[in-house]
Amino acid sequence: MTRDLHQTATGVLLPWAGLDRQHGPWPEGVEVQVWDGLTPGSEPAGDVLARVGLWVMPYAVPDAVNLLPKLTGLRAVQSLSAGVEKLLPLMPAGVTLHNGRGLHDASTAEHALGLILAAQRDLPQWVADQGAGRWEPHFTRSLADARVTIVGYGSIGAALERRLLACEADVVRVARRARPEEGVHAVADLPALLPETDIVVLVLPENPHTVGMFGAEELAALPDGALVVNVGRGRTLDTGALLAETRSGRLRAALDVTDPEPLPAGHPLRHAPGVLLTPHVAGGSAAFRPRAERLIIEQVRRFAAGEPLHHIFPRD
Numbered sequence: 001m002t003r004d005l006h007q008t009a010t011g012v013l014l015p016w017a018g019l020d021r022q023h024g025p026w027p028e029g030v031e032v033q034v035w036d037g038l039t040p041g042s043e044p045a046g047d048v049l050a051r052v053g054l055w056v057m058p059y060a061v062p063d064a065v066n067l068l069p070k071l072t073g074l075r076a077v078q079s080l081s082a083g084v085e086k087l088l089p090l091m092p093a094g095v096t097l098h099n100g101r102g103l104h105d106a107s108t109a110e111h112a113l114g115l116i117l118a119a120q121r122d123l124p125q126w127v128a129d130q131g132a133g134r135w136e137p138h139f140t141r142s143l144a145d146a147r148v149t150i151v152g153y154g155s156i157g158a159a160l161e162r163r164l165l166a167c168e169a170d171v172v173r174v175a176r177r178a179r180p181e182e183g184v185h186a187v188a189d190l191p192a193l194l195p196e197t198d199i200v201v202l203v204l205p206e207n208p209h210t211v212g213m214f215g216a217e218e219l220a221a222l223p224d225g226a227l228v229v230n231v232g233r234g235r236t237l238d239t240g241a242l243l244a245e246t247r248s249g250r251l252r253a254a255l256d257v258t259d260p261e262p263l264p265a266g267h268p269l270r271h272a273p274g275v276l277l278t279p280h281v282a283g284g285s286a287a288f289r290p291r292a293e294r295l296i297i298e299q300v301r302r303f304a305a306g307e308p309l310h311h312i313f314p315r316d
């Protein structure tokens with residue numbers, strides 16, 4: 001049940017100043033305060049914090065959660081991250097959590113496409129050759145006509161699909177539940193789908209059902225030479241099982257997220273053959289800020305009007 005304070009806490013705490021100058025005045029009756037979460041001692045006074053009903057958390061500032069106990073009138077928290085598995089258990093009773101669904105779609109999909117193209121067209125090899133002064137052309141794999149199975153076909157998966165189709169790939173959609181009218185398969189169909197898959201892209205959230213979901217059995221079902229991409233959460237893919245498959249040279253991988261994260265220096269994944277790594281950067285690009293600002297403006301408007309906020313988490 002959500003807190004019903006009859007709009008007593010009408011304050012809004014935002015991570016950035018100046019949004020009203022760019023996007024027009026705030027709705028009447030809303031008290032807007034700013035806290036970037038970065039400057040020690042810069043938080044508003046206790047009485048001001050107690051009047052905050054909606055908190056838009058600073059992005060990628062993990063310690064910011066320490067403010068929660070001071071927000072005694074809180075009704076809703078807006079995170080600017082899509083993956084909010086660490087925040088969910090910290091929500092006080094009656095406070096709704098809203099995630100940054102959609103904010104990272106273009107950036108993450110673009111990055112996944114970049115990883116796939118790099119792996120299919122041997123870009124790491126060409127860069128190494130350039131450095132070593134080699135000029136040794138060979139034919140590569142392609143994305144065109146490859147079968148790409150997106151596991152966790154949601155907001156980011158759909159954005160990725162649009163990009164893959166432009167590259168003439170053949171896309172297969174997999175989500176938690178089948179939606180036959182939309183051509184979406186259920187996870188239970190994976191055993192039948194994986195042997196026909198050239199590239200599997202994991203875009204799964206981390207939750208009790210998805211941790212370790214893609215393990216030795218799923219990897220073994222992929223054909224020789226298949227590419228495993230992960231841009232969702234590292235713990236959904238079994239690192240040990242993946243290492244066994246890449247060490248043998250049977251599978252390749254391109255990972256933006258890993259388990260553990262960050263990967264310690266000397267971790268075997270760092271130097272595994274056929275593994276391309278990026279340090280959890282898929283969602284972070286110039287595409288993020290303007291989208292986040294538009295979401296904040298809309299959520300504040302809804303909050304002031306007493307309308308439900310977008311992107312409640314979990315969705316069902």
Ligand SMILES: NC(=O)c1ccc[n+]([C@@H]2O[C@H](COP(=O)([O-])OP(=O)(O)OC[C@H]3O[C@@H](n4cnc5c(N)ncnc54)[C@H](O)[C@@H]3O)[C@@H](O)[C@H]2O)c1
Nearest residue numbers: 082083104152153154155156175176205209231232282283
């Ligand atoms: N690498 C990055 O920088 C980066 C950036 C943004 C998001 N992410 C991660 O990507 C995740 C997905 O984001 P989104 O906005 O597309 O989410 P979304 O909610 O729109 O889609 C998630 C999909 O996963 C599926 N799913 C959920 N539980 C499942 C289960 N048990 N089995 C099978 N499928 C299941 C859902 O059916 C849905 O299709 C986020 O939760 C976040 O962790 C990573």
Ligand SMILES: O=C(O)[C@H](O)COP(=O)(O)O
Nearest residue numbers: 060080081082083104283
């Ligand atoms: O989930 C996300 O939006 C991205 O992974 C970035 O969020 P994070 O900073 O929480 O990892």
